[in-house]
Structures are given as structure tokens and as C-alpha cells.
Amino acid sequence: MSDLLPAGFAALEPFVAQWALAGSAARAVRRGTSSREEREAFYAAGRDLLDAALDHLDRRGLDAFDAADERLMNLLLSLAHVSLAVELQKDAETVHADFRRFMRITRTPAGA
Numbered sequence: 001m002s003d004l005l006p007a008g009f010a011a012l013e014p015f016v017a018q019w020a021l022a023g024s025a026a027r028a029v030r031r032g033t034s035s036r037e038e039r040e041a042f043y044a045a046g047r048d049l050l051d052a053a054l055d056h057l058d059r060r061g062l063d064a065f066d067a068a069d070e071r072l073m074n075l076l077l078s079l080a081h082v083s084l085a086v087e088l089q090k091d092a093e094t095v096h097a098d099f100r101r102f103m104r105i106t107r108t109p110a111g112a
Contacts, residue, residue, distance in 0.1 A: 005075075047083070
């Protein structure tokens with residue numbers, strides 16, 4: 001068993017390297033550079049674990065997060081980006097991604 005993520009979330013471990021990114025700017029870039037297949041695979045793995053992951057993190061509290069909890073939180077924040085592309089924008093995501101090149105995120109309240 002790996003310690004990348006808290007117990008019960010091993011199904012998300014294949015996505016840690018690509019999607020457990022700190023900062024909304026990094027998450028936006030990853031969404032924009034990912035393929036439809038990458039987004040859909042991550043979304044499919046994450047959507048069914050979302051409630052359990054949020055419950056786990058809520059029970060811990062931000063000040064008690066360890067590294068595995070932090071990675072899980074970053075995965076969920078990336079999942080929020082990806083769910084917009086998968087659920088709402090669908091085939092239009094590539095058009096939106098092209099426009100996002102001109103609106104670069106440099107700073108956000110949630111992080112760089």
C-alpha cells in the first residue's frame with residue numbers, strides 16, 4: 001500500500017503526478033494541456049470518490065492535513081476544473097482551452 005493518498009483512495013493514485021497540483025494557476029494549465037481522454041479518465045475515477053474524499057478531509061480539518069491529505073485536496077481541486085470540461089463544455093473544451101491561452105492566471109486568493 002502506498003502512502004501517496006489516505007487509505008481508501010488508492011484508485012486515485014495513478015492521477016497524483018498529473019493532477020495533484022498546488023495552486024489554481026497550475027491546475028488551469030494542466031486542464032488546458034490535457035487531452036480529452038486524460039480528463040475523462042481522471043473524472044471517471046474521481047467522481048465516485050468525491051463524497052468520501054470530502055468527508056475524509058472535513059473530518060481532518062485543514063490544520064491537521066498531512067502530505068497525503070494535501071495531495072487528496074489538490075486532486076479534488078483539479079477535479080473541479082476537470083468536471084467543468086467533462087460535464088458542461090464537452091466537445092467545446094478545446095475551443096475554450098484556446099481562449100484561455102490569452103487569459104493567463106498569475107495570482108489567485110487560493111494560491112499561485
